[in-house]
Amino acid sequence: MIVQKYKDMLKGKSVIRQLSEFAAARGKEIGYENVFDFSLGNPSVPVPQELTDIMMDLLQNLDPMELHGYSQSLGIPSVREQVAQSLNERFGMQYTGNHIFMTTGAAGAIAHAIRCVTEPGDEILTFAPYFPEYQPYVNLSGALLKVVPANVEDFQINFDAFEEMLTEKVMAVLINTPNNPSGVVYTAETIRKLADIMTAKAKAYGHDIFLISDEPYREIAFAGVTVPYPSAFYDNSLSCYSFSKSLSLPGERIGYIAVNPACTDAEYITNMCAQISRGTGHNCPPSMIQLAVARALDLTADLSVYETNMKILYKELTDLGFSCVKPGGTFYMFPKALEEDAVAFCQKAKKYDLILVPSDTFGVPGYFRMAYCIATEKVERSLAAFRDFVQTEYPRI
Amino acid sequence: MIVQKYKDMLKGKSVIRQLSEFAAARGKEIGYENVFDFSLGNPSVPVPQELTDIMMDLLQNLDPMELHGYSQSLGIPSVREQVAQSLNERFGMQYTGNHIFMTTGAAGAIAHAIRCVTEPGDEILTFAPYFPEYQPYVNLSGALLKVVPANVEDFQINFDAFEEMLTEKVMAVLINTPNNPSGVVYTAETIRKLADIMTAKAKAYGHDIFLISDEPYREIAFAGVTVPYPSAFYDNSLSCYSFSKSLSLPGERIGYIAVNPACTDAEYITNMCAQISRGTGHNCPPSMIQLAVARALDLTADLSVYETNMKILYKELTDLGFSCVKPGGTFYMFPKALEEDAVAFCQKAKKYDLILVPSDTFGVPGYFRMAYCIATEKVERSLAAFRDFVQTEYPRI
Numbered sequence: 001m002i003v004q005k006y007k008d009m010l011k012g013k014s015v016i017r018q019l020s021e022f023a024a025a026r027g028k029e030i031g032y033e034n035v036f037d038f039s040l041g042n043p044s045v046p047v048p049q050e051l052t053d054i055m056m057d058l059l060q061n062l063d064p065m066e067l068h069g070y071s072q073s074l075g076i077p078s079v080r081e082q083v084a085q086s087l088n089e090r091f092g093m094q095y096t097g098n099h100i101f102m103t104t105g106a107a108g109a110i111a112h113a114i115r116c117v118t119e120p121g122d123e124i125l126t127f128a129p130y131f132p133e134y135q136p137y138v139n140l141s142g143a144l145l146k147v148v149p150a151n152v153e154d155f156q157i158n159f160d161a162f163e164e165m166l167t168e169k170v171m172a173v174l175i176n177t178p179n180n181p182s183g184v185v186y187t188a189e190t191i192r193k194l195a196d197i198m199t200a201k202a203k204a205y206g207h208d209i210f211l212i213s214d215e216p217y218r219e220i221a222f223a224g225v226t227v228p229y230p231s232a233f234y235d236n237s238l239s240c241y242s243f244s245k246s247l248s249l250p251g252e253r254i255g256y257i258a259v260n261p262a263c264t265d266a267e268y269i270t271n272m273c274a275q276i277s278r279g280t281g282h283n284c285p286p287s288m289i290q291l292a293v294a295r296a297l298d299l300t301a302d303l304s305v306y307e308t309n310m311k312i313l314y315k316e317l318t319d320l321g322f323s324c325v326k327p328g329g330t331f332y333m334f335p336k337a338l339e340e341d342a343v344a345f346c347q348k349a350k351k352y353d354l355i356l357v358p359s360d361t362f363g364v365p366g367y368f369r370m371a372y373c374i375a376t377e378k379v380e381r382s383l384a385a386f387r388d389f390v391q392t393e394y395p396r397i
Numbered sequence: 398m399i400v401q402k403y404k405d406m407l408k409g410k411s412v413i414r415q416l417s418e419f420a421a422a423r424g425k426e427i428g429y430e431n432v433f434d435f436s437l438g439n440p441s442v443p444v445p446q447e448l449t450d451i452m453m454d455l456l457q458n459l460d461p462m463e464l465h466g467y468s469q470s471l472g473i474p475s476v477r478e479q480v481a482q483s484l485n486e487r488f489g490m491q492y493t494g495n496h497i498f499m500t501t502g503a504a505g506a507i508a509h510a511i512r513c514v515t516e517p518g519d520e521i522l523t524f525a526p527y528f529p530e531y532q533p534y535v536n537l538s539g540a541l542l543k544v545v546p547a548n549v550e551d552f553q554i555n556f557d558a559f560e561e562m563l564t565e566k567v568m569a570v571l572i573n574t575p576n577n578p579s580g581v582v583y584t585a586e587t588i589r590k591l592a593d594i595m596t597a598k599a600k601a602y603g604h605d606i607f608l609i610s611d612e613p614y615r616e617i618a619f620a621g622v623t624v625p626y627p628s629a630f631y632d633n634s635l636s637c638y639s640f641s642k643s644l645s646l647p648g649e650r651i652g653y654i655a656v657n658p659a660c661t662d663a664e665y666i667t668n669m670c671a672q673i674s675r676g677t678g679h680n681c682p683p684s685m686i687q688l689a690v691a692r693a694l695d696l697t698a699d700l701s702v703y704e705t706n707m708k709i710l711y712k713e714l715t716d717l718g719f720s721c722v723k724p725g726g727t728f729y730m731f732p733k734a735l736e737e738d739a740v741a742f743c744q745k746a747k748k749y750d751l752i753l754v755p756s757d758t759f760g761v762p763g764y765f766r767m768a769y770c771i772a773t774e775k776v777e778r779s780l781a782a783f784r785d786f787v788q789t790e791y792p793r794i
Contacts, residue, residue: 001514001568001604001605001661002513002514002605002661002662002665002666002669003512003513003514003515003516003669006512006513006669006672006673007662007665007669009669009672010665010668010669010672042466042467044462046460046461046462047461047465052456052461055452055456056453056456056457059449059452059453059456060453063443064443064444064449064645065441065443065645067648068444068645068646068647068648068649069439069647069648070439070647070648071648103678104501104650104678104679104680104683105678105680107675107678107679107680108678108679108680109678110678111676111677111678112678115400115403116399116400116403117398117399117400118400119400133675136672136675136676137675137676137678139676140673140675140676140677141676171398207398208398208399248461248462248465249465250465250466250467251464251465251466251467251468251681251683251684251685252465252683252684252685253501253680253681253682253683254683264398264399265399265404268399268404268407269399271407272399272400272403272404272406272407275403275406275407275533276403276537278504278530278533278534278537279508279533279534279536279537279538280508280537280677280678280679281500281501281502281504281505281506281507281508281509281534281677281679282501282504282505282677282678282679283501283502283504283505283650284648284650285650286501286648286649286650286651286683286686287648287649288648288649288686289683289685
């Protein structure tokens with residue numbers, strides 16, 4: 001018999017996907033260039049030409065048996081070593097290649113990290129607003145995701161709520177900075193306080209509490225913002241990375257886990273990940289893209305468009321009366337809706353061909369997410385639609 | 398705390414890996430060209446040049462946003478459609494793109510198939526000799542793998558044992574033809590009888606019993622051997638494929654599940670697979686290699702070397718007194734050892750720099766596996782070592 005649990009999941013269609021499909025359908029009516037589609041977090045700039053050149057070079061000059069051969073299940077040793085060195089140089093860490101486990105993107109990294117440090121029934125805490133896919137990521141592993149309510153003032157951490165929810169059942173805390181959907185970067189102060197609380201509670205409970213840090217937006221930081229590296233603040237930390245956003249290759253599914261060398265049983269964890277892979281069917285990540293990104297660790301796509309877009313939208317929206325925490329990075333922002341019901345707000349916005357995602361699935365009611373990874377000229381054309389929308393639907397603001 | 402289950406798995410080092418490491422170490426002493434390493438099932442011929450050209454063309458001529466963009470979680474629609482058409486033409490099936498789910502290799506395909514049709518605690522049957530990785534593939538999903546004893550006469554199916562073990566708890570049967578490690582291809586008669594028994598038992602028990610067919614060696618068939626397509630014989634069938642062996646790109650992790658359109662809930666299964674992916678962290682398989690293999694569905698690497706090697710070894714070994722079922726495909730053979738204890742036999746072979754894998758982990762005692770995916774000249778040079786080994790260690794044979 002087919003398994004009902006997965007069949008049942010098909011009934012609940014993702015809000016983001018529904019909006020994206022609406023945008024596509026509307027695009028067929030009026031031209032997609034006239035639909036201001038802020039629904040999807042897909043990079044909007046191409047991979048750097050250097051990366052294409054690297055791949056061409058690999059295809060032309062590397063022995064195909066080496067290029068397309070099985071990677072070891074932990075990843076190609078030279079690639080793991082290069083990733084470790086790059087992280088050490090940038091963040092003052094002490095990784096060796098043995099602390100790096102190559103994965104199929106951040107989703108793969110998180111899937112392994114969760115299984116390393118939680119048994120079915122254990123709890124994992126995350127913080128609103130949060131990436132909705134964390135629910136299936138965690139819950140289908142058998143662990144339980146609990147969401148700490150947002151600190152809506154600045155989308156740093158609501159520490160009172162956190163301390164209350166950090167019970168003995170919690171084996172891991174999952175953070176995402178720079179954050180999807182808020183665009184906020186956790187400050188060093190925030191991470192230090194988080195680490196202090198986790199350290200104290202772990203001691204009190206007599207068991208480790210791991211920090212799983214999801215960092216696909218680490219490279220997308222705006223002027224004046226430094227992104228603190230969470231693993232530098234807490235020993236029991238697993239840093240989960242994807243090259244999807246920084247190099248604009250989300251389809252190539254390449255990322256890694258970096259295991260803090262100071263964490264409990266650090267010498268076992270990457271090898272445990274390889275055991276987990278045998279069960280989940282990952283096995284080794286694709287070899288050619290491993291070799292390619294290892295040569296591109298200092299490269300990014302031209303990420304400047306995201307800051308340009310953010311500035312335009314932040315100014316216009318705050319001028320129009322929106323309240324919004326200013327993003328420090330990513331390609332998202334998370335303004336407050338102009339009425340309590342974000343779903344109703346976003347429904348009205350559709351009349352103006354503005355595709356905005358209501359905040360409810362991110363764990364905070366009354367906000368909306370905008371993914372501004374779209375062309376700047378389209379962002380500029382959207383401003384008139386925003387003005388029309390607000391003035392018509394919310395004339396008293 | 399890190400999870401003991403995965404930590405414990407690190408103690409049991411794979412026999413194949415140990416032998417492969419021994420071969421590498423011995424190679425450092427005497428030159429790897431002098432170690433007759435039959436341990437690993439890694440393709441020994443390069444990808445076809447046409448595939449390299451296809452990848453170069455994709456890199457040079459396709460919009461990088463399309464080339465490296467997110468695939469839909471079920472796979473790229475055009476790729477799924479092309480795979481379906483190719484299978485229909487070759488095997489007379491009625492697949493559409495909706496029946497194809499793209500995966501990261503056969504391991505990924507099997508991981509999804511298992512989770513689609515079994516709940517934790519359900520049983521899955523497979524047949525000795527079998528690929529030892531089926532143990533973690535199945536057991537880490539929560540289902541239980543039970544192994545039907547071998548039919549050692551011809552390594553087709555031991556149907557008496559199968560009928561006895563096909564109890565009400567069994568929700569799926571996992572087959573692998575052409576077979577690793579025996580090289581044997583199930584005949585149409587074998588598959589028909591298997592299907593008949595499964596149909597009768599499913600009816601008797603009032604629940605579906607799925608056939609999960611692992612087919613990475615489908616394209617490696619020797620002269621005069623046709624490989625029957627198992628899904629053509631049984632409605633509730635999920636065909637799991639990998640391009641690793643046929644195109645010699647095991648590192649690129651690309652394969653698929655083909656869901657028989659006549660199976661129960663066929664319209665749900667690929668979509669269920671996408672839900673399973675959310676939990677296991679697969680998400681979409683790599684985009685560039687999806688697009689590349691879709692253009693290479695009629696291509697293979699030059700697989701003829703495997704048949705050449707098989708013929709040389711089969712003749713020499715049978716001349717030396719080994720009994721061996723003649724392989725119909727793959728790059729494996731599975732002769733009977735010259736003493737009851739296959740581990741002792743393979744240990745002695747190491748003295749002659751012959752690296753052979755004892756059969757115990759394949760579920761049959763007293764045999765050994767040879768992976769002859771190595772250069773033919775090395776196969777030829779190994780013959781003297783075999784003669785020396787047999788004449789010295791087993792002089793009475």
